[in-house]
Amino acid sequence: MKRRTFLRRALPVATVPFLMNGFTIKAFGKGSVFEKLLRSSTENDKVLVIIQLTGGNDGLNTVIPLDQYSALSTARANILIPANLVLALSGYTVTGLHPSMPEIQALFNEQKVAIVQGVSYPNPNFSHFEATDIWLTGSNDATPPPTGWVGRYLDQEYTGYPTGYPNSTAPDPLALQIGSTVSTALQGPAASMGIAITSSSSFYQLTSGTTPSAPNTPAGHELSFLRETSLQTQSYATVIKNAATAQANLSTLYPTAGTNGLADQLKIVAQLIGGGLQTKVYMVSIGSFDTHSSQVDVSGNQNGNHADLLAQFSTAVNAFQDDITLMGKQDRVLGMTFSEFGRRIISNGSQGTDHGTAEPVFLFGSQVKAGLLGTNPVIPANATVNDNIAMQQDFRSIYSTVLKDWFCVSDDALSASMLGGSFPLLDLVNSSCSTTTGINKLSNSDDVLRNYPNPTNSTTVIEFSTTGGSIQMKLYDDVGKEVETLVEGTYAPGTYQIQVDTHSMSKGIYFYTLRQGEQKFTQKMLVM
Numbered sequence: 001m002k003r004r005t006f007l008r009r010a011l012p013v014a015t016v017p018f019l020m021n022g023f024t025i026k027a028f029g030k031g032s033v034f035e036k037l038l039r040s041s042t043e044n045d046k047v048l049v050i051i052q053l054t055g056g057n058d059g060l061n062t063v064i065p066l067d068q069y070s071a072l073s074t075a076r077a078n079i080l081i082p083a084n085l086v087l088a089l090s091g092y093t094v095t096g097l098h099p100s101m102p103e104i105q106a107l108f109n110e111q112k113v114a115i116v117q118g119v120s121y122p123n124p125n126f127s128h129f130e131a132t133d134i135w136l137t138g139s140n141d142a143t144p145p146p147t148g149w150v151g152r153y154l155d156q157e158y159t160g161y162p163t164g165y166p167n168s169t170a171p172d173p174l175a176l177q178i179g180s181t182v183s184t185a186l187q188g189p190a191a192s193m194g195i196a197i198t199s200s201s202s203f204y205q206l207t208s209g210t211t212p213s214a215p216n217t218p219a220g221h222e223l224s225f226l227r228e229t230s231l232q233t234q235s236y237a238t239v240i241k242n243a244a245t246a247q248a249n250l251s252t253l254y255p256t257a258g259t260n261g262l263a264d265q266l267k268i269v270a271q272l273i274g275g276g277l278q279t280k281v282y283m284v285s286i287g288s289f290d291t292h293s294s295q296v297d298v299s300g301n302q303n304g305n306h307a308d309l310l311a312q313f314s315t316a317v318n319a320f321q322d323d324i325t326l327m328g329k330q331d332r333v334l335g336m337t338f339s340e341f342g343r344r345i346i347s348n349g350s351q352g353t354d355h356g357t358a359e360p361v362f363l364f365g366s367q368v369k370a371g372l373l374g375t376n377p378v379i380p381a382n383a384t385v386n387d388n389i390a391m392q393q394d395f396r397s398i399y400s401t402v403l404k405d406w407f408c409v410s411d412d413a414l415s416a417s418m419l420g421g422s423f424p425l426l427d428l429v430n431s432s433c434s435t436t437t438g439i440n441k442l443s444n445s446d447d448v449l450r451n452y453p454n455p456t457n458s459t460t461v462i463e464f465s466t467t468g469g470s471i472q473m474k475l476y477d478d479v480g481k482e483v484e485t486l487v488e489g490t491y492a493p494g495t496y497q498i499q500v501d502t503h504s505m506s507k508g509i510y511f512y513t514l515r516q517g518e519q520k521f522t523q524k525m526l527v528m
Contacts, residue, residue, distance in 0.1 A: 027188035047280060047332050049269060049320075051262070053313070053339035054287030056128065058295065058306060059389065060358040061346065062101075063115055065376035067094035075383040076347035093501050095376055099302045100311040102316030104241035104409070110179060112321065113364045113401045114428055117374030118392030120358035124341060125483055128355075128508075129291070131340035138396055138419050159368070173236045175281035176272070178265045250274075251323035255315060262286040263316035270320050274327040280407070288315055289339060294351035304351075312336075317364055321421030330366040334406050338363045345383040358389040361398060367430045378509050378524055390509055390523055396434070397423040424520035448521050449514050456502050461485065466512050468493035475500075475525075476511045486512060502527050 049278045060072065061079065064086050072080050086096035090109040107113045121140045125131045134140045137147070249271055254263050262337050262351035264285040272279065289309060296304035319337065324330050342359035358377070374392040400423045403409040408431075451462040464473065464487075483505075487498060502525075 002377070045278070045332055046334065047282070047329075048402060048406065049266070049282045049284070049333060050336040051317075051335065051337045052285040052287075053289050053309075053337055054102065055286055055290030055339070055360055056131075056355055057289040057339040057355050058291060058343040060343065060377070061295075061306060061353075062310060063096065063117070064096050065094065065359040065379070066096055067376055068379040070333065070382050071383065073380035074381065075345050075379060078346045078349075078351050079301055079353065081302055082300075085302050089372070092372055094282060094418075095372060098307065098310050099316040100307040103314040104364075107321060107364060108317060108370060111370040111506070112366060112368065113362060113370040115372050116361045116363070116368050116393055116428070117372060117375060117396065118358040118391075119361045119395050120341070120391040121394055122391070122476070124357040124388075124391075126341065127261065127353040128340055131410070135338055135340060135395060138399060172278040173223060174305070175283065176240075176267060176269075176279050177283040220246065223244050234458050239277060240272065240496045243272045243277035244268075246276055246487075247271055247274035249323055250326035251319050251320035253315075253317075253322050259311045260316055262318055264319035266316050268321070270323040273324060273329050273333065277442075286316075289382060289527060291343070291352045292348065292354060292361050293352040295347075295352040297351075297428050321364065325366070332451065333365055334367060334402070335362075335364040336398070336402065342389055344385065345379060345387045345389065346385055352411070354385075355390050358391045361376070361395070363398075363428055365429075365435045369428055369430060371425060373428065377523070380508070387508075390511055390524070392511070393421055393426065396421075397426050397520075399423075405431035405433060407431050424515070427430065449512075449523045451512070451525055453498075454524075455528045457528040458501075458503055460500050460502060460525065461497050462500060462512060463495060463497045465495045466491050466493060466516055469516055472515045473498075474513050474515075483510065487514075 060076070061081055064070070064081060066083065066086060069080075071085055085099040087102060087105040088096055088098055089105065097108075104113060108115070113182060121134060125134060125140070130144075133144050138145050139145055147338060151235045249267055251270075254260075254267050257264060269284065272282075286309065289306070291306050294304060295306045296302075321330070322336075324333050329488060338361060339359055341355055341357060343353035343356040345356070373484045377389045380387055396419045396427050399419060404411075404425060406429050448461070448465045450464075451460045453460060462473070464471075468491060469486055471489060472485070472493050474485050475483040477483055486500065507527055510527060511522055512525060514521045
């Protein structure tokens with residue numbers, strides 16, 4: 001591989017400085033993380049804000065299944081939140097929030113927060129690096145692709161980058177990342193699709209439109225290439241500065257600068273949105289949620305490192321939502337969280353939790369379909385270190401839903417080449433996209449799928465209803481590993497029953513999933 005080819009693929013396109021409130025802002029040009037996932041059949045002014053909870057958030061102490069409290073008391077007594085302190089959610093009697101999240105509780109009760117339970121992927125990975133890579137590439141293959149899932153889509157839509165960008169029709173960066181490195185999600189087949197605004201010297205070169213001479217050496221030639229490429233970001237730096245000065249923050253709910261890093265980041269995002277920047281995607285982060293020890297402290301399990309992080313998250317999101325509402329931008333903005341994985345059911349001896357599987361994902365904004373999607377995880381009566389939270393939703397279903405229902409990405413764009421397959425849409429956001437008309441969304445599994453007896457120790461009967469067409473039903477274990485295909489074929493409309501022999505199955509929680517077209521229904525089965 002030629003060195004210039006390597007540089008194009010392995011490095012951010014350019015590094016230039018731009019500081020707001022002490023934060024370095026990474027600006028991604030045409031072909032950024034989600035870029036114009038954006039140039040779909042329907043253009044819109046929607047904005048997505050992604051919050052990465054780095055380190056692996058403990059979902060069981062974030063969204064607390066009160067109907068499983070007895071089993072939790074056995075599994076994690078040294079870190080479990082006292083039941084009387086759990087924050088109630090309107091309309092839900094057996095699920096609550098960590099006591100450090102009163103602002104998220106209020107937003108949920110105001111119909112501005114949706115929580116998706118049990119988000120993971122088949123055959124989960126417990127490595128921070130590899131699990132994060134899976135979320136960013138949108139693939140959990142044994143050998144992950146060298147490209148980001150968004151980068152692959154953008155390569156189809158915007159060939160030839162970075163030549164010709166920015167331009168009159170796309171003068172603004174289409175994604176901004178604050179205070180982090182260029183995301184793997186941006187890597188295309190031929191080049192890194194992002195540019196990073198970091199270096200002060202590069203910034204002055206941009207604003208002056210000049211670059212210093214480089215030595216006539218191989219290294220000097222590559223330096224000249226990077227400097228020349230960085231000139232393309234001049235317009236991006238200018239529009240970002242203009243937006244920053246065009247709108248002041250209006251909310252008084254932000255904590256003192258420097259005391260809440262996530263709030264400081266979201267304050268900038270709100271300011272840029274209010275200032276008219278047409279950037280489509282913002283990425284921010286908070287961490288570390290890698291709470292192997294000291295997750296709680298001696299003053300009470302409701303306090304400690306995890307409580308502090310959740311309090312920062314709750315306060316920051318509330319201030320941000322208040323800010324964009326006061327600016328009149330609330331209907332344009334959707335927020336979502338992700339963490340590379342959840343934590344184990346059972347706690348360890350260091351008042352902490354180790355790497356686990358499924359996690360809850362939060363979506364927030366005035367246009368979310370608020371509530372809980374999914375059911376509380378089932379906790380074994382005597383959990384061991386091998387027990388984990390079962391997967392209910394593949395994270396790529398959330399990606400597909402956001403792309404299709406929020407950004408109006410067409411069916412053709414949501415192809416196997418972008419996410420590695422088709423994933424059911426979830427009923428999460430109010431969509432104005434004509435491309436989603438007539439698409440069936442996930443509905444109540446209890447209406448179409450059930451088994452009895454449940455629990456079972458010998459055989460069980462699964463009953464399912466269908467409106468007709470191609471049907472597939474699969475059985476998964478509690479960490480999302482496929483056990484077997486139960487049903488596959490074409491069925492006429494009606495209700496059907498199948499008998500499943502559970503004699504040879506290990507004791508534990510299983511999930512069986514019925515797919516019909518873009519619909520998916522999931523139920524739990526307990527084998528005694």
